[in-house]
Amino acid sequence: MQPRRPPPPAPGSGPWGPRPAAPLILLLLLLVPVVAAAESESAEDRGQPQDARLQRRLLQQAARAALHFFNFRAGSPSALRVLAQVQKGRAWINPKEGCKVDVVFSTERYNLEEGEGHLGKCSARVLFKNQKPRPAVNVTCTRFIEKKKRQQEDYLLYKQMKQLKNPLEIVSIPDNHGHIDPSLRPIWDLAFLGSSYVMWEMTTQFSRYYLAQLTSVRQWKTNDDTIDFDYTVLLHELSTQEIIPCRIHLVWYPGKPLKVKYHCQELQTPEEASGTEEGSAVAPTELSNF
Amino acid sequence: MPGIPGGETRPGPSPVDRQILLIFSFTLAVALGQMNFTGDQVLRVLARDEKQLSLLRDLEVLKPQKVLLDEEREAMAKSRRLERSTSSFSYSAYHNLEEIYSWIDNFVMEHSDIVSKIHIGNSFENRTILVLKFSTGGSRHPAIWIDTGIHSREWITHATGIWTANQIVSDYGKDPILTDILKAMDIFIELVTNPDGFAFTHSMNRLWRKNKSIRPGTFCIGVDLNRNWKSGFGGNGSNSNPCSETYHGPFPQSEPEVAAIVNFITAHGNFKALISIHSYSQMLMYPYGRSLEPVSNQRELYNLAKDAVKALYEVHGTEYIFGSISTTLYVASGITVDWAYDSGIKYAFSFELRDTGHYGFLLPATQIIPTAEETWMAIRTIMEHTLTHAY
Secondary structure (H helix, E strand, O other): OOOOOOOOOOOOOOOOOOOOOHHHHHHHHHHHHHHHHHOOOOOOOOOOOHHHHHHHHHHHHHHHHHHHHHHHHHOOOOOOEEEEEEEEEEEEEEOOOEEEEEEEEEEEEOOOOOOOOOEEEEEEEEEEEOOOOOOEEEEEEOOOOOHHHHHHHHHHHHHHHHHOOOOOOOOOEOOOOOOOOHHHHHHHHHHHHHHHHHHHHHOOOOOOEEEEEEEEEEEEOOOOOOEEEEEEEEEEEOOOOOEEEEEEEEEEOOOOOOEEEEEEOOOOOOOOOOOOOOOOOOOOOOEEOO | OOOOOOOOOOOOOOHHHHHHHHHHHHHHHHHOOOOOOOOOOOOOOOOOOHHHHHHHHHHHHOOOHHHHHHHHHHHHHHHHHOOOOHHHOOOOOOOOHHHHHHHHHHHHHHOOOOEEEEEEEEOOOOOEEEEEEEOOOOOOOOEEEEEEOOOOOOHHHHHHHHHHHHHHHHHOOOOHHHHHHHHHOEEEEEOOOOHHHHHHHHHOOOOOOOOOOOOOOOOOOOOOHHHOOOOOOOOOOOEOOOOOOOEOOOOOOOOHHHHHHHHHHHHHOOEEEEEEEEEOOOEEEEOOOOOOOOOOOHHHHHHHHHHHHHHHHHHHOOOOEEEEHHHHOOOOOOOHHHHHHHOOOOEEEEEEEOOOOOOOOOOOHHHHHHHHHHHHHHHHHHHHHHHHOOO
16 A cells, blocks of 8 residues: 655654643744844755745645545545645744645545545645634545446445444454455444544644554444444544544435534543642544434 | 542451452553453553552453463464574565574574674563674774664564574675674664563554553653653653653663663664664654754755655665654654664664554555665665774
């Protein structure tokens, strides 16, 4: 499986600064270009002053948030996309409120088969509100998989799911060695789709989520032919390195909008001997899109 | 769950104690980092004093049934897995601690002309910490350090380290660059930098990152070994909350796994390069992590990283980005490479291996050898530069 990344020559990409002092750092970084310009050379990575790096990171974050949202809204487990490359964009930062990002980026198919090189292209406007979840996303993407093919693949996946024997005797997907049995792949794809909703809601200008593993799956019988299942996912948040368990319940039928409900475990809060409660939990609690 | 009522002075088990025992057993399941959360509850119990803490520790012997069964299976399989030579060891599979240590013993025996193993210390749970030394002789040659597995869930790093060790002995005498390097310098590889954490990823929690140290006043376990170094300790990008994945520990080098390396490298006194290997993100980085301040030989490190990444790319087309840690990944304080650099090791690099999030820590075993092959070319580039830029 080919990994996908922006080409090497441009250094300094990646996530954001430290979370706790974020607004301060943002402010500081806005002031830095003045200082950086005064230094003769060498101080920074070749050719990229501080604000350009910050811009770059925000563009990446925005692209990710937009993609999570796009994947969720498309509701198609066989047409999931991942970020290939940020191409251009601009971020406006307001230290008090958050930031607005316009970004154009290319995408690749998540279920990359050998020999495929399909690149889609998306443009998005993303509004991050300081430290608040649910970035506002406006995104359009070019079609990179023919509608009919997508529908066929979705329907195939749907049939595979319906044929699974319950209760599913699965401990985790992938297993600890990274292996996903081909017969279980549909479960993973659907889980990724459902997790996209969760990851979209939780992505901020600083936090970045990945789906690490499914740890439990349960499919429910339905009266109306929809796919209905509960699963537990472990999300990995990169800046804090935390693993966040989330219970997700989703209902899906090919071509219909995805319905998702979830609850993520709150991060461990600092304990004091006094036993006082609830520090700053980052993950939102019970939310739904019904 | 509020704190347990204090003031327990009655000796022997009491109804209250038994209740506490029950509650603690649920808590221990959480504290042990149990992974399957379905139907579980998270209970927070605050130990008020030493007695309650020791009660909690006594519960260590109580394990969920599933783990006991797994251990039995593990023991049975163990006798089958331990091989007598490295020729039957699969480099394209993930191994557990016993298998790796067994491989090390065989490896050292089979290549005793240039490989030896050094016991540099013990982990918190008293496991042996081993370092492989590759040397063609001489006394106190300038040296290169490589560590893998400082974060236990990053399995691709141990696997890459093992493959690399084997590659070094295979290539010595064949690859002129590697041969020149080994003639003038020694290479040290610490394959399992966090053995307790690693054992835990096999037994209980595949996504465990930290070590397994415990301390009074908290039921949370473990310190992030890559935040426990004496360089900008406690700064931004590390966490004073013991429950956090980036908890830096009570003080620099508080963790035996870190202290062992510090003591070894310091006593040796002649290390010229240090490479610390992590996953995932596909990045090659140099100090600093603790601040945006560039190091004095920034330009040189930038160019070296660029060359190394290019060499890596040429193997399988894998794209890496590079730069300083703080500008490429995030601000992180108390990290290995910052300490190395501040200790005078000019060529200090940190890798984040494959992939970029598709599988993340659970990189399929089929990617081990391709990852190791490409990473080797980058490591070799760094080592060559270190050789030709003696200081």
